[in-house]
Amino acid sequence: SVLKKLSLTDFHLQDFPPKDSPYHNYDEATAALRLIQASAPDIVSMFSIGKSVQGRELWAVRFNTDAKNLDPSQKPGIVFMGAHHAREHLSTEVPLLLAQWLVENRHREDVLKLLNSRDITIIPMVNPDGVEYDIATGKYRWQRKNMRPNPNGTYGVDLNRNYGYQWGTGGSSKNQNSDVYMGPSPFSEPESQAVRNFCETHKNLTILLSYHTFSELILYPWGHTYSSIPNTEDLAAFTAMAKKMAGMTGYKPEQSSDLYIASGDTTDWAYGALGIFAFTFELTPSSILKGGFYPGTDVIQSTFQKNIPPALYLIDLADNPRRAISTAF
Numbered sequence: 092s093v094l095k096k097l098s099l100t101d102f103h104l105q106d107f108p109p110k111d112s113p114y115h116n117y118d119e120a121t122a123a124l125r126l127i128q129a130s131a132p133d134i135v136s137m138f139s140i141g142k143s144v145q146g147r148e149l150w151a152v153r154f155n156t157d158a159k160n161l162d163p164s165q166k167p168g169i170v171f172m173g174a175h176h177a178r179e180h181l182s183t184e185v186p187l188l189l190a191q192w193l194v195e196n197r198h199r200e201d202v203l204k205l206l207n208s209r210d211i212t213i214i215p216m217v218n219p220d221g222v223e224y225d226i227a228t229g230k231y232r233w234q235r236k237n238m239r240p241n242p243n244g245t246y247g248v249d250l251n252r253n254y255g256y257q258w259g260t261g262g263s264s265k266n267q268n269s270d271v272y273m274g275p276s277p278f279s280e281p282e283s284q285a286v287r288n289f290c291e292t293h294k295n296l297t298i299l300l301s302y303h304t305f306s307e308l309i310l311y312p313w314g315h316t317y318s319s320i321p322n323t324e325d326l327a328a329f330t331a332m333a334k335k336m337a338g339m340t341g342y343k344p345e346q347s348s349d350l351y352i353a354s355g356d357t358t359d360w361a362y363g364a365l366g367i368f369a370f371t372f373e374l375t376p377s378s379i380l381k382g383g384f385y386p387g388t389d390v391i392q393s394t395f396q397k398n399i400p401p402a403l404y405l406i407d408l409a410d411n412p413r414r415a416i417s418t419a420f
């Protein structure tokens with residue numbers, strides 16, 4: 092038999108660089124969600140909305156005092172998601188910390204009221220394969236896409252270009268090598284399919300927030316066109332909500348396409364296909380000079396803290412997002 096001599100480079104850390112070890116890899120995020128569920132089993136259930144390309148479960152925790160797992164609910168629903176993009180690790184931490192915070196503060200009067208009256212789902216890592224690939228060598232690989240093996244031998248579809256509303260109409264690529272590769276067809280990826288299925292089967296959902304990094308922005312549809320959404324009441328609600336949350340965070344509110352045109356993102360689909368008030372938050376930092384996708388661990392707590400008020404605001408508004416119009420000022 093051939094004995095292979097192990098060299099130092101064969102020892103992959105399979106984890107974040109040591110200085111960033113407080114960030115959660117897939118197993119750590121899964122374990123954290125289990126703890127959250129186990130610490131409040133009366134109000135929290137944990138379940139998978141589907142599997143990734145490489146077969147990882149896409150875990151969700153749900154805060155609902157009566158409906159569990161994938162059961163339907165009559166209560167107004169909101170869903171928070173993180174890590175559509177692998178290297179945007181802070182976008183996992185914020186929803187994960189939000190889940191933890193809701194449990195820890197469940198007896199606070201305002202929180203108790205929200206927990207009793209709302210259906211809150213948190214899916215912190217939509218792209219676990221990409222996340223694990225990004226950190227697998229102990230040095231960041233700047234992975235963005237999922238880990239779909241493409242026909243040309245490359246890996247990855249941009250999940251935030253793969254949703255099926257105005258898919259492939261601009262700001263995405265047909266080139267499999269591209270970091271904004273749209274995939275061979277709308278919803279070709281199991282990760283975007285899982286989000287679609289979850290949203291389509293939960294008719295009570297009125298609000299969706301997809302966390303990304305970075306640039307400190309609050310984005311609302313459309314992203315595939317410079318045109319405004321046609322429904323003027325919805326537009327007034329979106330802008331009122333975005334402005335209010337901008338005041339809470341210091342982030343800049345704008346239409347997604349003001350950043351740049353991109354088609355097939357989560358929020359255009361959620362609003363365009365299902366009428367859900369859907370936002371993209373681009374979290375900390377404000378620029379590449381301040382750390383870009385890899386801002387270190389110092390920003391985790393501060394970013395989370397400033398994102399509590401908008402999260403509670405959206406949870407509250409889920410009964411009628413158009414309420415935002417009259418209460419904005």
Ligand code: 0X9
Nearest residue numbers: 251303304314347348351353356
């Ligand atoms: O390009 C994206 O998918 C998002 N930015 S990121 O740096 N996190 O990759 C922004 C999506 C906003 N949507 C549109 N501009 N359509």
Ligand code: ZN
Nearest residue numbers: 176179303304
């Ligand atoms: Zn992103």
